[in-house]
Amino acid sequence: MTTTTATRTDLTMLIARATRAMAIAGLFDQNGHISVRDGDVAYINDRRSSRRTIGPDHVAIVRIADGQALHGEPPSETALHLACYRARPDVGSAAHFHPLFATAFATAGRPLVAAYCAGAVFGHEVPVFDDPDLIRRDDQGREVASVLGEHRAALLRGHGVVVVGDDVPTCVTLSVWLEESARRLAHTVPLGQPKAFSADEIRRLTASLWQPKVIEKTWTDTLERARAAGAFDDLPGA
Numbered sequence: 375m376t377t378t379t380a381t382r383t384d385l386t387m388l389i390a391r392a393t394r395a396m397a398i399a400g401l402f403d404q405n406g407h408i409s410v411r412d413g414d415v416a417y418i419n420d421r422r423s424s425r426r427t428i429g430p431d432h433v434a435i436v437r438i439a440d441g442q443a444l445h446g447e448p449p450s451e452t453a454l455h456l457a458c459y460r461a462r463p464d465v466g467s468a469a470h471f472h473p474l475f476a477t478a479f480a481t482a483g484r485p486l487v488a489a490y491c492a493g494a495v496f497g498h499e500v501p502v503f504d505d506p507d508l509i510r511r512d513d514q515g516r517e518v519a520s521v522l523g524e525h526r527a528a529l530l531r532g533h534g535v536v537v538v539g540d541d542v543p544t545c546v547t548l549s550v551w552l553e554e555s556a557r558r559l560a561h562t563v564p565l566g567q568p569k570a571f572s573a574d575e576i577r578r579l580t581a582s583l584w585q586p587k588v589i590e591k592t593w594t595d596t597l598e599r600a601r602a603a604g605a606f607d608d609l610p611g612a
């Protein structure tokens with residue numbers, strides 16, 4: 375697939391804004407990356423740039439089939455993103471990061487169950503990839519994609535999370551919700567055993583929440599919080 379200049383400009387700006395917004399949301403620290411699929415390539419924030427200040431010129435472009443960098447310097451764990459795209463034709467955007475609360479559950483060996491509404495869209499329990507090593511090779515990426523299966527997220531024990539969605543707004547929304555679910559659960563555990571949702575409750579809550587208007591609201595709010603913090607001040611048109 376040939377990427378037009380207009381599309382390339384749009385997608386590099388989209389990734390720059392999403393990366394900064396994820397940083398302002400407290401999900402990205404010095405690590406963390408988000409990518410978007412465009413035909414046979416993926417756009418991803420590069421290896422060296424601060425997630426808080428990355429500009430569109432520092433968004434890398436990688437060929438999905440073989441990981442060849444076509445522009446820029448992709449992050450070291452790009453293999454994780456590429457494996458998700460290869461395994462899941464439905465995935466249009468992927469994120470990998472090391473959020474405080476969601477990571478703590480896998481680190482403690484405690485299941486991140488759906489017991490707060492934002493967690494319902496991830497199903498009864500978020501699957502866990504049980505190896506703390508960084509995902510820098512294709513074979514590791516395939517193993518994570520296998521654990522992810524058809525889920526919207528997986529935890530990487532002692533490491534972080536991977537989240538996948540149809541597009542960047544969906545992936546950012548799921549990233550916010552995954553950490554929100556974990557944060558609420560972490561505050562619940564000291565009070566008592568969380569009351570995990572039943573299959574019927576998960577089904578009804580997912581039907582209520584998993585709607586374009588709810589995703590758009592979360593995406594807009596995440597962007598506006600970043601804008602209000604001045605994170606887009608130097609991005610033309612953002």
Ligand SMILES: [Zn+2]
Pocket residue numbers: 405451470471472508509533534
């Ligand atoms: Zn990582």
